[in-house]
Amino acid sequence: MFEDVFTPANLVYLAGAFYVAGLAITNQIILRLFILGGTGVYLIYYSTIAEHPLWEAIYVSLLIGLANVGGLTSLIARNSRLAIPAAHADIYFDFPNLPPGDFRALMKLAKRSTVTDDRQITVEGEAGEKLYYVISGSTLVRKGDQAFILAPNLFLGEIAFLIGAPSSASAWLEEGAEVLEWRFDDLRRKCARNTRFKLALEAAISADLAHKVAHSMGRDAVRVDNIPKPMIDALETVPKN
Template sequence: MEDLHFADYLVFAGAGMFVLGYLIINQVILRIMLLVGTLLYIWYYGVVDDTPLWSAIWASTATGTANILGLLNLFYSRSALAIPHGFQDIYERFDNLPPGDFAKLMRASERVHRPDGHRLVTEGAQVATLYYILEGNAQITKGLNSFEIAEDTFVGEIGYLTGNPASATAELAQDSVLLEWDVAKLRKRARRDPRFKLALEALISLDLAEKVTRSVRAHPQEPPVL
């Protein structure tokens, strides 16, 4: 230990930053610690010998640059800048999602106006489109029972999750504004992007919980599941 020099302390400190970084779950802190470790390694490569170790310096610079780009992408995905312009007015309805996840979900959707009486799902038929009512309401019918659901509600979410046919019919009760997702494309996207899948399923879970709460308060009978 008596023979340790300044360069040795640099490499120990750099290794320490990497070890601590790998023990941290938070992606931002992890990347910052790895960046500090990389800078310490570059410093070490510059002073360990009479001639700087340029190949190691350039290699570490490349990995550090990639880390910086990833860090900037993390900051961007968590900022309001990630929200698509056409959906900024509705983000407050989905503010339980980070802006980046919200942006992915909205880019896969289509915002449309549909007329009164437009059928969303049909009892016994496969659900081809997942809907979210932004403005308006829908009439839900199963057999002789019917009730209305208001805006800020998914329609067709159980069919999307399970692949089963709809157990009720849903039609718009007035001219409405909807978000629509093609179910086949949505499932394909969810298979490719686990984070996208988690974001969508989190929204659907909250929607289902709210529906159950409203049903218990207003309807003693079990409501139809779409």
């Protein structure tokens, strides 16, 4: 009965079914599992089709299977919560567009600190060198003749990073704010080496930028002329980063 079902011809059909099913699925982990199953069936086929095992075909199939296992392991590790660094686990959910592995890679390049004094980090019209992410604390932003306060959990300096243009606004962090910062050069080198990381980071920044644009010019925005002059003068004396 067993031999009647698992004939050499049926093994080929079964292996082909695994491959076709895998290639029809966009989920990379499931795809690789199906391809791995098909490779396993082919190994059985090459071991039984002839009087002696077809060693050349078996060796090649084993190499294909090992390469697939390596890629599968990498994918699982990239998406595993175990990849989240303990030092930054508290902010992981602030980056919903980043898989755990890409989040870990991004945090390895970051410097996390608390602002001890009011600090200006971007200057409108001037080229920036760093990308910032505000974890806690308010940010005062001035763009042209408009000024507004932004809540935390946002990127700053993202326009300069994405397109290499001068900063689109001036921004000040309040004393006590907690912030992550990355040097543009470090991020660009990482993006050049890893396209997947580049796409994930750009998706996270773009989502943040869309949210910020939607809220920054709302009812909380005021004209700079309406801000008391002492406050404006005080901002001018805040040290630049």
